[in-house]
Amino acid sequence: MQVNKITFTKFMKKYGYWIGLALSIAVLITVITLTAVGRATVPDDDFEPVDTPTISFANPLTEVTTLKTFSNTALQYNSTLNVWQSHKAVDFAAEEGTEVYAVMDGTITEVTYNYLMGNIVKLDVGGGITVVYASLANDVPVKAGDTVTKGSVIGQVSDTAKSEANDGPHLHLEVLLDNELVDPNLYLDLSEK
Ligand SMILES: [Zn+2]
Incomplete structure (x- = not known):
């Protein structure tokens, strides 16, 4: 056990920085992905539909x-x-x-x-x-x-x-x-x- 602990400590001293960096990048990628997915699925309240009236007028004059x-x-x-x-x-x-x-x-x-x-x-x-x-x-x-x-x-x-x-x-x-x-x-x- 003691050996394992020392090995682990040594390992972390040697590679800890890189592991931390890799974890940070992984978290960042996850957050960005989730945000993008959220944006794609949640309807945008500011969206204004193009005005496509279904109302159709008769002509106001016989000849226009x-x-x-x-x-x-x-x-x-x-x-x-x-x-x-x-x-x-x-x-x-x-x-x-x-x-x-x-x-x-x-x-x-x-x-x-x-x-x-x-x-x-x-x-x-x-x-x-x-x-x-x-x-x-x-x-x-x-x-x-x-x-x-x-x-x-x-x-x-x-x-x-x-x-x-x-x-x-x-x-x-x-x-x-x-x-x-x-x-x-x-x-x-x-x-x-
Ligand atoms: Zn006029």
């Missing part, structure tokens, strides 16, 4: 001719105001008086007028989505509280939006998703008609 596209940050020239600005909407050119349709079943939440955007109709279609129609003609045929069905007439195209007067009669269409303006083309399929 895009006049101005949606731009969140990119500036577009507004010849009426002589400024470069973002345009968080899509503009569709159409003749004065062209019928404008509800893109989905929903409830009219607001019918208002303001000088810059003209006559405005807001349509809540559920799912946190509100569709805003602007530059509509006077005598809007719907009022707040009305429920409308997809394809029903909610107004007519005009040039009442004074901030876009140089663009002529057109529909200025906005889509609010949880109160943030998003590209209406996320929900529109303009190739359909």
